[in-house]
Amino acid sequence: MAAAGGLPAGLFAVFKPPGVAWERVRGAVETRLLRVTGPRFRRLKMGAGHRLDAKASGVLVLGIGHGNKLLTDMYNCHLTKVYTVGGLFGKATDDFSDTGKLVEKTTFDHITREKLERILAVIQGTNHKALLTYSNIDMKTQEAYELAVKGLIRPAVKSPPIITVIRCLQFTLPEFQLEIHCLHETQQYLRKIVHEIGLELKSSAVCTQVRRIRDGVFTLDDALLRTHWNLQSIQNAIWDCQLKVKAEIEKTLGP
Amino acid sequence: MALWARQVSRWWWCSMKRAHATEFPQKLRSCSNTTWRCHAFYHLALLPSENDFSLWKLQTYRLLSTGSCSQPSSSDDGSLASPESNLPSEVNQKQEKAEMLPDVNAAIPYEDWDDIPPSSALEEISEEEAMQIIAEPLLPLQSSTLRDYVDHSETLAKLVHLGVDLSQVEKRQKAGQLLLTLDFEKDVRKILLFLKDVGVEDNQLGSFLTKNPYILGEDLEALETRVAYLKSKKFDKREIAQMVSRAPYLLLFSVERLDNRLGFFKNELGLSVRKTKDLVIRFPRLLTGKLEPVKENIQICQIELGFQRSEIQHIMFKTPKTLTASKKRLRQTFDYLHNVMGIPHDMLTRFPQVFNSKLLRIRERHLFLKFLGRAQYDPAQPSYISLDQLVSLPDEVFCTEIAKASIQDFEKFLKTL
Numbered sequence: 099m100a101a102a103g104g105l106p107a108g109l110f111a112v113f114k115p116p117g118v119a120w121e122r123v124r125g126a127v128e129t130r131l132l133r134v135t136g137p138r139f140r141r142l143k144m145g146a147g148h149r150l151d152a153k154a155s156g157v158l159v160l161g162i163g164h165g166n167k168l169l170t171d172m173y174n175c176h177l178t179k180v181y182t183v184g185g186l187f188g189k190a191t192d193d194f195s196d197t198g199k200l201v202e203k204t205t206f207d208h209i210t211r212e213k214l215e216r217i218l219a220v221i222q223g224t225n226h227k228a229l230l231t232y233s234n235i236d237m238k239t240q241e242a243y244e245l246a247v248k249g250l251i252r253p254a255v256k257s258p259p260i261i262t263v264i265r266c267l268q269f270t271l272p273e274f275q276l277e278i279h280c281l282h283e284t285q286q287y288l289r290k291i292v293h294e295i296g297l298e299l300k301s302s303a304v305c306t307q308v309r310r311i312r313d314g315v316f317t318l319d320d321a322l323l324r325t326h327w328n329l330q331s332i333q334n335a336i337w338d339c340q341l342k343v344k345a346e347i348e349k350t351l352g353p
Numbered sequence: 354m355a356l357w358a359r360q361v362s363r364w365w366w367c368s369m370k371r372a373h374a375t376e377f378p379q380k381l382r383s384c385s386n387t388t389w390r391c392h393a394f395y396h397l398a399l400l401p402s403e404n405d406f407s408l409w410k411l412q413t414y415r416l417l418s419t420g421s422c423s424q425p426s427s428s429d430d431g432s433l434a435s436p437e438s439n440l441p442s443e444v445n446q447k448q449e450k451a452e453m454l455p456d457v458n459a460a461i462p463y464e465d466w467d468d469i470p471p472s473s474a475l476e477e478i479s480e481e482e483a484m485q486i487i488a489e490p491l492l493p494l495q496s497s498t499l500r501d502y503v504d505h506s507e508t509l510a511k512l513v514h515l516g517v518d519l520s521q522v523e524k525r526q527k528a529g530q531l532l533l534t535l536d537f538e539k540d541v542r543k544i545l546l547f548l549k550d551v552g553v554e555d556n557q558l559g560s561f562l563t564k565n566p567y568i569l570g571e572d573l574e575a576l577e578t579r580v581a582y583l584k585s586k587k588f589d590k591r592e593i594a595q596m597v598s599r600a601p602y603l604l605l606f607s608v609e610r611l612d613n614r615l616g617f618f619k620n621e622l623g624l625s626v627r628k629t630k631d632l633v634i635r636f637p638r639l640l641t642g643k644l645e646p647v648k649e650n651i652q653i654c655q656i657e658l659g660f661q662r663s664e665i666q667h668i669m670f671k672t673p674k675t676l677t678a679s680k681k682r683l684r685q686t687f688d689y690l691h692n693v694m695g696i697p698h699d700m701l702t703r704f705p706q707v708f709n710s711k712l713l714r715i716r717e718r719h720l721f722l723k724f725l726g727r728a729q730y731d732p733a734q735p736s737y738i739s740l741d742q743l744v745s746l747p748d749e750v751f752c753t754e755i756a757k758a759s760i761q762d763f764e765k766f767l768k769t770l
Contacts (some may be wrong), residue, residue: 116770117716
């Protein structure tokens with residue numbers, strides 16, 4: 099869809115590479131678009147969805163023009179985000195990632211996959227309780243039971259970070275990879291989770307990679323790589339995601 | 354100050370002429386020119402007086418005084434004498450452009466004044482006559498853009514025709530002021546012809562002047578001396594043309610400064626005369642930029658990165674952009690290349706263009722090759738991948754030739770980073 103002056107307007111997702119700040123990514127996309135549309139426009143109003151810090155990578159939702167209003171609606175939908183988090187046993191650092199200052203080194207031979215999965219189940223259970231508290235649904239109703247069965251309970255207000263699903267994808271000592279579905283989180287919180295898992299397993303762990311593979315309705319397939327940050331691809335991406343976004347907003351916030 | 358004064362005076366006389374032409378004879382009073390001018394002067398004196406207006410009023414005084422000399426009238430000497438005596442000090446202090454007065458006086462055809470005596474500006478006129486008088490808006494006395502003066506200045510109009518981007522020029526310090534004071538026929542034309550003689554192409558003149566408008570204010574002999582100096586150092590005409598086009602500030606530097614800089618590069622890098630010349634021709638901005646960052650970069654290469662002196666010479670000669678690259682980028686790129694990819698110093702010396710490429714690109718391609726198991730940078734081993742192919746090839750060619758994979762695989766891999 100084209101707004102006034104030929105600029106695209108709407109929501110689309112880009113892939114943020116690790117090692118750059120999200121503001122630079124947004125600035126780079128703006129510059130590329132402005133170069134095409136000419137010197138008529140000095141600035142593009144481009145908003146970003148949920149942020150990603152410099153070390154993390156993955157799906158970053160951007161909005162142009164009146165897509166920025168949809169960004170607020172998407173925020174109020176409280177959809178989950180899915181991350182792949184990579185971890186390494188045996189080290190602990192001050193900022194929970196592998197580039198921080200080393201604090202201690204431990205052994206990890208005693209860790210097995212079953213122990214890890216037991217810990218993950220505990221985490222999921224505690225977070226589920228928090229989810230129920232913040233979702234503003236009366237637990238004693240039939241409707242609540244049905245939603246819980248389907249797994250559709252979501253918080254209605256801003257809450258502390260909640261993990262809805264956490265499971266282990268790969269486990270080869272000392273490395274492991276988790277998939278985490280969460281809400282209202284920050285990437286540093288996820289790194290802290292990795293560190294705490296290490297502590298629970300009587301060892302230590304650092305987080306090597308945080309990658310967002312899904313943000314609401316935008317998946318990794320919809321995300322545009324740096325080579326595709328041009329007008330045509332962005333317009334196509336906006337057009338493709340338009341229906342999904344509209345459906346999701348209507349479903350959650352009501353017509 | 355003189356610039357707007359001249360403009361304003363020109364406007365004033367133009368409007369007077371037009372007003373004169375549209376007057377109907379029956380409305381005119383029979384009074385002399387000087388009376389009319391005198392009344393006009395008082396009318397103008399009623400305008401709010403600011404500091405800027407003082408000089409403008411001075412111009413009018415001066416004009417009136419010369420006019421009154423040519424056509425004396427007894428009744429008016431007294432009225433004119435008193436304002437003149439009030440401000441003789443101001444007239445003496447301010448500098449006047451002498452050529453303005455003969456211009457102005459020559460423009461009035463004196464025979465017209467005798468035929469139709471003009472009316473006073475304070476006289477009432479009918480509505481049709483009011484509409485007939487064309488009053489141009491007053492030129493602003495101070496302005497931050499050149500846009501207000503473009504229509505009135507021949508210099509600016511001709512420069513715009515050449516392709517100079519005035520919006521860029523006015524952002525520079527004092528460049529707009531300089532352009533307005535210059536006269537096209539006398540100053541600018543000579544310098545433009547000189548530039549063409551040096552070898553700057555016609556279509557490049559516009560962008561050249563946008564980047565360096567100060568050259569229009571330079572002295573022509575000085576410019577010619579500098580070009581002669583370059584020729585004496587055995588730069589031929591084509592090379593000088595190339596250097597001047599690519600580094601527009603070059604000709605603003607004096608001969609001693611150019612000499613110092615050439616000597617500096619020769620000593621620091623230890624290059625022969627011929628090699629220094631070659632370097633400077635390829636990258637003339639070395640001569641116009643600052644020298645401290647260059648010195649610091651060389652120090653970094655020697656001390657922090659651990660290159661030998663001969664290796665530094667070789668790298669700087671082949672890719673002079675490393676001399677002016679940012680230090681952080683230089684360090685980061687070297688750190689990744691040497692420590693993470695494991696490339697030794699001599700390989701880096703052989704392919705210095707890797708220092709110019711983006712770190713992100715090197716990283717992505719290296720990780721892809723590592724993922725495929727093809728990250729082999731040692732020429733002694735089989736399936737060796739050269740560094741310049743790693744950085745310089747476009748994505749499609751890189752994927753098919755070097756990595757032997759499809760570009761979709763590369764993109765999928767990038768999304769897993």
